[in-house]
Amino acid sequence: MAPRSAGKNAESSDKVGVICRALRRAIIEQALEPGAKLPEDSLGERFGVSRTIARHALGQLAAEGLVELRRNRIAVVATPSWQEARDAFDIRIELERLVVRQLAGKLTKAQVATLNAHVDAEDGARDGTDAVSIRLATEFHILLAQMTNSPILVRYVSEVAYRCCLTLSLYSRPHSTECAINEHRAIIAALVKGDEAKVMSLMHSHLDSVANRALVAPTPQRGRDLLDILAPYAEEGESDRVVKMPKVVRVR
Amino acid sequence: MAPRSAGKNAESSDKVGVICRALRRAIIEQALEPGAKLPEDSLGERFGVSRTIARHALGQLAAEGLVELRRNRIAVVATPSWQEARDAFDIRIELERLVVRQLAGKLTKAQVATLNAHVDAEDGARDGTDAVSIRLATEFHILLAQMTNSPILVRYVSEVAYRCCLTLSLYSRPHSTECAINEHRAIIAALVKGDEAKVMSLMHSHLDSVANRALVAPTPQRGRDLLDILAPYAEEGESDRVVKMPKVVRVR
DNA sequence: GGGCGCCAAACTGCATGCAATTCAGGCGCT
DNA sequence: AGCGCCTGAATTGCATGCAGTTTGGCGCCC
Numbered sequence: 281m282a283p284r285s286a287g288k289n290a291e292s293s294d295k296v297g298v299i300c301r302a303l304r305r306a307i308i309e310q311a312l313e314p315g316a317k318l319p320e321d322s323l324g325e326r327f328g329v330s331r332t333i334a335r336h337a338l339g340q341l342a343a344e345g346l347v348e349l350r351r352n353r354i355a356v357v358a359t360p361s362w363q364e365a366r367d368a369f370d371i372r373i374e375l376e377r378l379v380v381r382q383l384a385g386k387l388t389k390a391q392v393a394t395l396n397a398h399v400d401a402e403d404g405a406r407d408g409t410d411a412v413s414i415r416l417a418t419e420f421h422i423l424l425a426q427m428t429n430s431p432i433l434v435r436y437v438s439e440v441a442y443r444c445c446l447t448l449s450l451y452s453r454p455h456s457t458e459c460a461i462n463e464h465r466a467i468i469a470a471l472v473k474g475d476e477a478k479v480m481s482l483m484h485s486h487l488d489s490v491a492n493r494a495l496v497a498p499t500p501q502r503g504r505d506l507l508d509i510l511a512p513y514a515e516e517g518e519s520d521r522v523v524k525m526p527k528v529v530r531v532r
Numbered sequence: 533m534a535p536r537s538a539g540k541n542a543e544s545s546d547k548v549g550v551i552c553r554a555l556r557r558a559i560i561e562q563a564l565e566p567g568a569k570l571p572e573d574s575l576g577e578r579f580g581v582s583r584t585i586a587r588h589a590l591g592q593l594a595a596e597g598l599v600e601l602r603r604n605r606i607a608v609v610a611t612p613s614w615q616e617a618r619d620a621f622d623i624r625i626e627l628e629r630l631v632v633r634q635l636a637g638k639l640t641k642a643q644v645a646t647l648n649a650h651v652d653a654e655d656g657a658r659d660g661t662d663a664v665s666i667r668l669a670t671e672f673h674i675l676l677a678q679m680t681n682s683p684i685l686v687r688y689v690s691e692v693a694y695r696c697c698l699t700l701s702l703y704s705r706p707h708s709t710e711c712a713i714n715e716h717r718a719i720i721a722a723l724v725k726g727d728e729a730k731v732m733s734l735m736h737s738h739l740d741s742v743a744n745r746a747l748v749a750p751t752p753q754r755g756r757d758l759l760d761i762l763a764p765y766a767e768e769g770e771s772d773r774v775v776k777m778p779k780v781v782r783v784r
Numbered sequence: 785g786g787g788c789g790c791c792a793a794a795c796t797g798c799a800t801g802c803a804a805t806t807c808a809g810g811c812g813c814t
Numbered sequence: 815a816g817c818g819c820c821t822g823a824a825t826t827g828c829a830t831g832c833a834g835t836t837t838g839g840c841g842c843c844c
Binding site: 319320321331335351352353354355 | 824825826827
Binding site: 374440 | 587603629630687
């Protein structure tokens with residue numbers, strides 16, 4: 281078996297886990313945009329399994345809030361409302377404050393090295409695609425959570441961080457991840473120094489600024505219902521301006 | 533339909549949702565103790581569905597951490613370690629502080645009435661079984677979370693509260709829910725008064741005391757591995773003292 | 785008598801098949 | 815042309831069947 285991180289949680293089974301991880305990654309890298317359709321058949325075919333398994337994977341992802349499941353309808357990548365996004369960030373802030381509080385001054389040398397290596401990787405990926413930067417930034421936070429050795433905390437932080445990613449792809453502008461990297465470095469430094477209060481406030485403001493960079497206005501760019509998307513076009517009734525429904529990305 | 537919180541999340545489908553709710557309730561009322569076996573067949577038969585559905589339900593519950601799924605083995609009700617229990621309570625405190633912070637001074641009259649009614653119900657159930665008291669106490673917290681209108685927060689608070697219930701059935705002594713009721717009343721009062729700081733500290737100490745009442749010692753009564761259970765018997769090698777393995781509760 | 789190994793029963797892992805529902809596009813009507 | 819109905823294709827909901835794994839109990843051997 282490959283040295284998968286496996287974990288001992290639900291999606292460990294095997295095939296289901298593989299599909300979950302793949303989809304999760306595709307979603308947070310925005311290869312699958314919110315609203316993208318995820319038919320069981322295509323998924324199953326793509327991963328070489330039956331619908332049963334694909335279905336199960338979709339169920340798991342739905343439980344994490346990454347996928348929306350409507351009865352008798354094709355599953356789609358979740359499209360959080362602006363309010364839900366805000367809520368997610370609020371929760372995330374509390375959870376991650378808990379993480380760094382537990383971690384302050386308790387990191388081993390190896391852990392610090394791992395963290396630094398990760399931030400270096402983030403740095404290196406700066407001229408790659410946005411998608412990768414976002415994923416790496418998110419994974420930094422998950423990495424931190426893992427160091428608490430609290431499976432529950434890891435799970436919640438991961439989930440909520442993924443959700444925030446989803447949000448980012450909906451409501452944020454072209455993006456600027458640069459400052460985030462410096463903030464990550466600052467957090468590591470404060471953790472090493474063991475200044476609990478400092479690191480908590482750093483994490484708080486870090487996440488707060490990420491949220492604010494993302495959730496600038498309650499009027500999304502591509503967000504929510506297509507009513508919003510079409511609003512700007514509502515005045516100019518040019519018929520050839522009508523966009524052909526982009527036939528959202530199929531998974532196969 | 534009962535005024536269930538239903539929500540728009542995963543287990544809405546129907547049958548799967550029914551099974552999830554039933555099992556969840558059975559678990560938190562300790563009708564199913566940690567470690568109890570949950571064979572797909574029996575579940576399916578009991579609820580009049582096929583294994584496919586039962587399986588799916590188990591998957592959902594596993595994602596919530598109430599059920600443990602091991603490959604090729606019968607699913608069992610989760611048995612959180614003492615450390616996991618501690619972690620769960622830590623997370624719960626943060627989340628619920630968030631809840632009451634959002635709620636302070638913002639409750640409608642109707643909501644206050646609902647809360648009071650619930651606490652009255654708790655009061656009325658004091659001479660019922662412990663199981664019911666525990667469930668009601670937990671539901672009070674979930675009720676609060678629901679009033680935030682944040683589905684994500686509701687989900688997380690519910691999950692972690694259920695987990696804590698599970699813990700209680702493992703590590704706590706015969707129990708005393710009495711004081712909890714008064715603390716609930718105090719929280720409502722502070723919420724109405726709108727004293728944010730006060731209500732947050734009340735909630736904090738409330739949960740803290742619940743946790744401490746439950747997680748007294750790192751040496752559980754019936755908890756964890758049976759190694760711990762058998763430790764006291766290790767010295768007296770009386771053969772007729774050997775307890776017949778209690779053949780954990782089957783679901784049918 | 786106690787421990788070890790084997791075998792049948794129990795159970796899970798997964799695919800497939802069928803019924804029910806939704807979806808898309810074409811046809812007729814206005 | 816525009817609008818709505820209607821029908822077939824696509825898709826989900828669910829049960830069942832088969833293969834592989836685990837379980838636990840019986841008999842055998844020590």
